[in-house]
Amino acid sequence: VGDDERLRISELARRTGVPVATIKFYLREGLLPRGDTTSATQALYGELHERRLRLIRDLTEVAGLRLARVRQVVAARDAAGGRAGAQRLLSPDAPPGVAQTDAGDLADAQADADRFVDDDLGWRVRPDSTARAHLARALATLRRVDGSVEAGVFRPHARAADWLASEEVREPPRSLDDEVVVAVAFDAATSALRRMAWEHRTSPARTGVA
């Protein structure tokens, strides 16, 4: 769609595959900006609307994000500049608080997780990244189940994550919308393959070799 082209809502629905009723719902919810009103019953839409609709569709269909989360991502996307934003947009909220009894364990785990990321891996990650808190939470949980566990238990995961990022990051950068969608797609694929690999490896009658 060119910058000047103006579409009726039915044409917007046809191009994006999103039903008219759903588009009207997104408009009411403020996920999609209003079009240019041309009469009491008609408005016209443009390229912005088409791209935004595709983004919403991909986030809901691919990532299975709930609407409240899509709203956050879309708002953050509008505020964001630069490509590093894509993963940042997708970062979940900080994990919920823990019971008082576990606060000390969690503080230890956070210190160990941060040292692992900053010193052992040498990664440049914002101090306030929610991913840090999620990593610490995972470490504290493993310690509760398996006893003494070092943050280095995640070294394979870190190496895999870094390697995958090197495969996924593309030059020249995609558009920010596309970066978000690609990140969502690769995340979904990674989760799916992890579940399948685990099923394969714990299958009672394993015969195949990966």
Added chain:
Amino acid sequence: VGDDERLRISELARRTGVPVATIKFYLREGLLPRGDTTSATQALYGELHERRLRLIRDLTEVAGLRLARVRQVVAARDAAGGRAGAQRLLSPDAPPGVAQTDAGDLADAQADADRFVDDDLGWRVRPDSTARAHLARALATLRRVDGSVEAGVFRPHARAADWLASEEVREPPRSLDDEVVVAVAFDAATSALRRMAWEHRTSPARTGVA
């Protein structure tokens, strides 16, 4: 807690770090079985309740699962036998339907994704695994963004997933509750590290080396 030990709700709260009010909420919601009623105002709880409470706590705090999802996992856990169940329990629902216009693309992607898993990787994965549908959805999405993409684009992710599973699967098997929690923790860690790796690699002033 021994099989015979009987705890008051306040003691259950102390041991698990879950507030009494929250325990009462789980009881009302049916997430936690009722205790043995000893009077009009008192019931006693045992090892089952303590373990179940820890599981619910880990699923909500670590994985950030919503209560509806925790309910599914707990119900499935009660019905499940065998350790391969852990990842299966955690599999999300099948992805939502797609717009009619994309149905053909998705069918192609599903065939390609299945061939990749079954033939190229040689993994033993149930035909009805929802993970297959998620992988196909991710492939179809990448094709929409980047044009012609083969399922082999996920080969690094599959290799990483298989390698991680080999590190995570432990002999002898943990209890089913523990397997579920460990799987959740490693999944959370993987997601967190993937976001950090992406941020590191797209950081404007990258100096560290992974």
